Amino acid sequence: MKFFKTAAAVFFLSGIMAANVRAEDFMNCPLPEQQPQPEYAELPEVPVRVLEYSETALDYDDYEVDGRGYTKAMSTSFSGDNRYNMRIDGQKLYLDAYIKPTAENVPYGFMVGGVTAVGNGSDGNLSLSFDLSSLSDGSIAFTYLFKNPTTPQYSYWSMSLSGINMIKEGGELYFTVPQSVYENNRWYLHGNYRVPEYYIDQYFPFVQVDDEVKGWALEITQNAKTDYEKIKAVHDWAAENLYYDYAYYYEKTSSTMLDAKDVYNYRYTVCQGYSSLCASLLRSIGIPCKVAEGLGVSGSADWDSIDANAANHAWNEAWCAEENRWIVFDATWDSGNTYDKDGDSFVKTYTKRTPRYFDVCDKQFAQDHRIVDYARSNYKYLGDINGDNSVNEKDSSDMLKYFAGFFALPSNRSNEYYRDYYLDVNGDKKFDFLDAIAQQRKVLFAANVKTYGFV
DSSP, X not given: OOOBOOOGGGTTTTOOOGGGSOGGGSOOOOOOOOOOOOOOOOOOOOOSOOOOOOSSGGGSOSOOOOTTSEESEEEOBSOTTSEEEEEEETTEEEEEEEOOOOSSOEEEEEEETTEEEEOOOTTSEEEEEEEOTTOOSEEEOEEEEEEOTTSSOEEEXXXXXXXXXXXXXXXXXXXXXXXXXXXXXXXXXXXXXXXXTHHHXXXXXXXXXXXXXXXXXXXXXXXOOSHHHHHHHHHHHHHHHOEEEHHHHTTSSSOOOOSHHHHHHHOEEXXXXXXXXXXXXXXXXXXXXXXXXXXXXXXXXXXXXXOTTOBOEEXXXXXXXXXXXXXXXXXXXXXXXXXXXXXXXXXXXXXXXXXXXXXXXXHHHTTTEEEEEOSOTTGGGTTOTTSSSOOSHHHHHHHHHHHHTSOOOOGGGSSHHHIIIIIOTTOSSOOSHHHHHHHHHHHHHHHHSOOTTOO
């Protein structure tokens, strides 16, 4: 896989304008390996939302990931449009899945480690159990089992790239999750004390918001009633209508479309363009959206051997107000469409199959995505009130003393620049007592998780 350096550190520090940023400094990650997909016929839409949510996605199940990266439960997505919810109880695996059926491929069952369970999946829903007591120790493979209603035969294809990794060890069954990546991602996903509204007009190269972009967004989301449905509509539109520029990726050309408006008009780009356009569309209709940066890997990876700051990919997180949480999605990896400038060739491989990377769960996300930065400079110093290059309880004390009139801010913390990027902990563009609360939350959070040097 080809790696590119991130330019996140220079966005704000140098006051650089988008026009002066080199395209090669930004994320340029190819699509993951694609499994062969059958041709999908158009079917009536099924309801998208079928799951109930708690107040926060932090507690989406009761099964933690231990220090080995082992867990007894795995959920792939919060979305009702694509999900696999799995739980281990003793030697049994319980699996509830929704896989959108098509005219020629109806979900029929799964094969897990050679043990098969089938059901009536004509409506896309499967609820199955597997007795895995006969399996020996080792990795356990998953395989879809589809039935073609027009023939008596079944079609099989591997599910291994979906990031569902299961093993039997010492007679015990576990799902495996890259533990260091999982903890790293949870820190970024749930430890960001910027208020969501910060990501409405936050500066980011290539993100463009105006009335023209708003018109596009309103058209794309015209049938959506909730914020969740609007976020899903933007993801689906980008995945279906944008094309990955492989000519640029393979250095046949020296540039590609990155500005949101250019991406919309020309329809080819790399992951930076996918994510910048999605952020532009959502922000234009009042939905906070981040352009997240990090490392995307295709297939298995030895995460501990990869530089923690390595980055080659970009995706999005959008704030869903009615569910009080961030929706993680990667339209690039759900697309599959390709563009080759040599022949001016647009090849659409996107189908309306269930996406793997919309509203993805933490455990699933950690299989092939590691967050590096949210394109904000010096995040680790947010809340460094006294200017000693660390964030700790003393900053909380000094902040309270400042508001009480007993502590003067260091001179380099007094101008507008530092107020914005160091002192505005919660991101509401003010420096006030609410920042003291957010700063203390950050200190407490950092004290209770492994933060890998991010604070």
